[in-house]
Structure formats: structure tokens, C-alpha cells
Amino acid sequence: MHRRPSxxxxxLIAALIALVxxxxxxxxxxxxxxxxxxxxxxxxxxxxxxxxFLAALGVFGLGAGVAIWRVLHPGAPRAPKAxxxxxxxxxxRLDALPGDHTAELARELAASDARRxxxxxxxxxxxxxxxxxxxxxxxxxxxxxxxxxxxxxTTHAVHEVEVVLADGLALALADVPGSNEVDxxxxxxxxxxxxxxxxxxxYVADGDLTRSQAADLRRIGAFGKPVVLALNxxxxxxxxxxxxxxxxLQRRYRDEIGAxxxxxxxxxxxxxxxxxxxxxxxxxxxxxxxxxxxxxxIARRGPEGLEAARETAVxxxxxxxxxxxxxxxxxxxxxxxxxxxxxxxxIGALAAIAPGTDLLIQGALATAMLRALAELHGLxxxxxxxxxxxxxxxxxxxxxxxxxxxxxxxxxxxxxxLGTLGGGLVHAVAYGLIFDSLGRAVARTLANTxxxxxxxxxxxxAEELERPSRERLAGIVALAREALGETxxxxxxxx
Numbered sequence: 001m002h003r004r005p006s007x008x009x010x011x012l013i014a015a016l017i018a019l020v021x022x023x024x025x026x027x028x029x030x031x032x033x034x035x036x037x038x039x040x041x042x043x044x045x046x047x048x049x050x051x052x053f054l055a056a057l058g059v060f061g062l063g064a065g066v067a068i069w070r071v072l073h074p075g076a077p078r079a080p081k082a083x084x085x086x087x088x089x090x091x092x093r094l095d096a097l098p099g100d101h102t103a104e105l106a107r108e109l110a111a112s113d114a115r116r117x118x119x120x121x122x123x124x125x126x127x128x129x130x131x132x133x134x135x136x137x138x139x140x141x142x143x144x145x146x147x148x149x150x151x152x153x154t155t156h157a158v159h160e161v162e163v164v165l166a167d168g169l170a171l172a173l174a175d176v177p178g179s180n181e182v183d184x185x186x187x188x189x190x191x192x193x194x195x196x197x198x199x200x201x202x203y204v205a206d207g208d209l210t211r212s213q214a215a216d217l218r219r220i221g222a223f224g225k226p227v228v229l230a231l232n233x234x235x236x237x238x239x240x241x242x243x244x245x246x247x248x249l250q251r252r253y254r255d256e257i258g259a260x261x262x263x264x265x266x267x268x269x270x271x272x273x274x275x276x277x278x279x280x281x282x283x284x285x286x287x288x289x290x291x292x293x294x295x296x297x298i299a300r301r302g303p304e305g306l307e308a309a310r311e312t313a314v315x316x317x318x319x320x321x322x323x324x325x326x327x328x329x330x331x332x333x334x335x336x337x338x339x340x341x342x343x344x345x346x347i348g349a350l351a352a353i354a355p356g357t358d359l360l361i362q363g364a365l366a367t368a369m370l371r372a373l374a375e376l377h378g379l380x381x382x383x384x385x386x387x388x389x390x391x392x393x394x395x396x397x398x399x400x401x402x403x404x405x406x407x408x409x410x411x412x413x414x415x416x417x418l419g420t421l422g423g424g425l426v427h428a429v430a431y432g433l434i435f436d437s438l439g440r441a442v443a444r445t446l447a448n449t450x451x452x453x454x455x456x457x458x459x460x461x462a463e464e465l466e467r468p469s470r471e472r473l474a475g476i477v478a479l480a481r482e483a484l485g486e487t488x489x490x491x492x493x494x495x
Contacts, residue, residue, distance in 0.1 A: 004150050079185045084396055085315045093322050101325055105318050108193070112314045115197070115329065121303045122160075122310075124194045126220055127204030128178040128213065132232040135265035136160065136204055137175045137287035145361035167293060169299040174198060179216055188219065195220040199306040200298050202291070203257075206233040208245065221256025223313045226306070229253070234262035236286075275482035283440040297355045330445065333376055338439030341369035342476065345435040349428040366390050370452075371437055389454050393438055393461055425480060432476040437464035482487070 035472045090109070094102045115122060127133035141161040179187045195201055203217050221227050224406050229249060234242050246260040266286035298306075345365055368387050417432045441460035445453050 001099060007175060012413050020122060038190065062479060085312065085319050090315055090319050090322065093319070093326075097322070097325065097329065101329065105321060105325075108314065108318055111195070116303075116307055116311065121169075121200070121299050121306070122174065122198045123171050123197035123200045123202060123298075124158075124174040124176050124220075125202045125204060125477075126178070126191065126195075126216065127175050128228075131178075131203040131204045132265040134175060136230065136232060136263065136288070136291075137141065137173060139265050139288050140291070141173055158190070163295075165296050165299060169296060171299055179212065182198075191216065191220055192317060195223050195225065196313040197302060197310070198225065198311050200228070201224040202228045202230055204230045204232055206231070206236075208398065209249070217253060217256050220252070223309075225309060226298050227257045228291065228298075229257045229260045231260060231262045232265050232292050233273075235264050241353065246472060253333075254453075262296055263288045263291050297358075330376060331443070334373055334439075334443035334447075334459045337369065337376065338436060338443065339367060339374050339479075341372075341439060342432050342435040343479045343483065346428045346432040346476070346479050349431040350425070350480070363390060365386075366393075366435070366438065370380050371440055373439065373456060374452060375449060376387050379446070379452065381452050385452065385454075389452070392454070392458055396458065396462060396465075397434055425484065428480045428483065429476055432479055433465065433468060433473070436472060436476055437461055437468070440464050452460055 014303045068106070080395060087109075094106060094109075099270050124132060125137055127136075145436045158174050158176055160172045162170060163173050164170045174194060174197075176191065177187070179191075201220050201223075203220065205213060209217065217227075217229070231242065231246060231249075237245070242262045246262065250257065250260050264284070264287040266284050367383070367390060368388050370389070373379065438461055441457050442452070442463050445451075
């Protein structure tokens, strides 16, 4: 039951409240009096002085408010600036990788050098088949039946034709296959490479952009090159509709495109004869002057005016693909490390006189595996951190011993003649599963976070340990069979 305070204590509390209220009232009166005194003195000053004082007071108050807001709402930390991409750094990374993996990238750099030395302006044309992209390329380069260059190394070849503009300026026009001609991932890589190679880009559409077309435009526009959006089949719209659509597209994609032009790539009109109802085909003259004017304006800048941006884009493209290749090779090497230590763990389990039922991870072997994986990613970890991680992983293994043994036993039953060889082989496969799971968990965490995140590693370890794939189990059983054969053959080879 709640007890009420005594009468003297209540009087003391009331006195303290009254004292605090009086102090606050006095502060309010003093602040009001000071404010009125300052205001009275301001009235005696010239108008411009009074306004300057009030402005300074306002700036001070605003600054204090912003400072308080930033303290209460700290923003996200800024990401460190990426190191600038230069040719020497890219070539050093190329030299550090096996040549059979980097031959294509080396050819890309050589092709970039050849383009710079050739002095031609390169323009890549993108767009879906249905938008009339190929017809527009033919209208820009009439009579160019054969390509003057073919860029290989992709699923579909990219054909280049030469276009001579009215004032004698020449450019090489690359017809890039549309996203509906090539699978999504293949087209994304193809578009990435060609957008990097070219000095300027043209994207062909025949109306408002679909979601996939908008994504394609943003992908190629991210290179910061001059991009022209060509609205084809403009004869289907009234002039007011074309103008409104062009303004809307320019506003919506202002970060990706520099100009929107309306064109008609030509084609064929089909007319019905009144005499017999037959169909007559009549060529339709192309109307591409707005695009030609825009291309001439770009061409007047010359390849040298656009070369720096083009070369930077090529280096960035090669650098990005080098990163992907390094990740692939690192993942392959990580699996080799895990397999090697898993095999050693299996051999150690088979050599044990009495494996027992407690599947504790072999500490020294696990530490060496984790250190090798960390060094693969250029990380140096303390033994204390490794010991703590292995200790927690060992605790998880103890709680799942029965599950691990059951998985190992079921895996052996899939191989005739192995499921009845005794508990030693079961424990060997179980040890292999533990090491394989721990190694894969560490490799996955290092690849995703570039750090030995203990919580993420333990979560991944639990997933790998409890739900191994059939391929993993088959590989571990194969290691156990090899190790079993070696241990049996060793006494026979002994003198």
C-alpha cells in the first residue's frame, strides 16, 4: 500500500516548488526587462544600424538552430572518395592477374588506343528493334551496305559504318543490338562496353519510354557522354504533340540526355490501288535533319574534345570488370583453401584412435584455415579474434552434434559399401562438413563485408552446417573415401 508523505515533508516540497517558481518568474522578468531595454536603445539608432543588428541576431539564431538540428539528427557518414582511375593502375592490376583471364581486357585497352590514334569520332546507336533503330542507321549512312569495322568479343557483333556529314565531318556509327535482341545480362554488358568506347551516344525511341527503355537510357547515360534521344516515327504525331513529348522527356531525363530530336527514319508506305484493290509500296523519304544538325554540333568539337571523357569511361569499364574478375578468382581460390583444410580435417579424424562423439573443431587447423582466407582478402587478423570466433563456432557445433552426425551418416548411405564401415568414417565426414561449412561461411562473409564480421560469420556457419547441398556432401564423402584409401594403403607400403 502506498504511504503518503508526512506533514513536514509535504510543507518542504511545497516550499521548494514555490522557490523554483519564483526563480523562474524572476528570470522571465529580468529577460523581458533586458529585451525591452535593448529594444529601446535600438530605437535611438539609425534605421540601417537597427536592421543590421536584427539581421545579425537572426543569422546567429539560425546558425544555432542548424547546429542543434545536426547534433540531434546526425547524417550518414560520408563514403571515402574512390581513388582516381588511371592507366598505370589499371595496367598494374592486369599484370597481377593470369594472362588467360585478362586477354579480353588487354585487347579492350589496345582497341581504345587504336581509336584514339585513328582520330575518328565514334557514335554508338542504341534502341529496340521496333523503334526503327536499324532504319535510322541506314538513313544516316545510305549505301553503306558493308560495315567498315566489326567489334567482336560479345554475344552479338557491333557493326560500325562511316557517315560523312554535309560539311565534310566524318564519324563512325556503331549499330548496337537492342535489348530485345540479346539476353538481359548479356545486353547490359554489351551496352556498358559500347557506351564506354564511343565519344557520343544516340538512343532511338518512337514515343514515351517504357520502364525497360528508361532503365537502358539511364544505364548508358551514366557515362557522362553527350547523349541524343532521337524520337523516331514522328510523322505519327502532330507538331504540338511532338513538342510536348520532347519537353517532357527532356525534363524527365535531364541528367541523362543533352538533346531530344524528332526524326523519321524512312521506310515504306503501303497504298491501295483504287482500280483493282492491290497494294503498292512506295519508299518513304527519311527526315533526319534535326539529328544531323545535332551530330554536326558534336562533331565540331572533334574527337580530341571528347577523347578524355571516352578514355576515362573505357578505363572505368575495364577497372570494373577487373574487380569482377578478381572477385571470381578470389572465390575460386577460397574454395581451394577450404577444400585443402577440409581434407586435412578428414584425414585427422580417420587417424584418431577413438574419435568419440564430441565434434569439437580442431583448433590449430581451423585457425590456419581462417588466417589463410583472411590473407587472401588482404586482411590481417589477431589470433585473439580467431580464437574467439572458433570458440563460439565450437559451441554451436556442440549443440548440433546429433544433427551433424545424422547428416554425415545419411550422406554415407548414398554410397554403397560405405554406410556400414563404422563410426570412424561417419565422424570423418562430420568433421569434413564442419570444416567445409566454417570455411565457406568465412569466405562468404569476407567477400560481402571485406571484414571478419563475427556475427555474420556465425549466422552463415549455422546455415551452411544445417542445410548442406548434395554436391557439397558428395564432395566431402569423396574426400573421406580418398583419405580412407590412403590410410589403408599406408601400412601396406611400410617396410
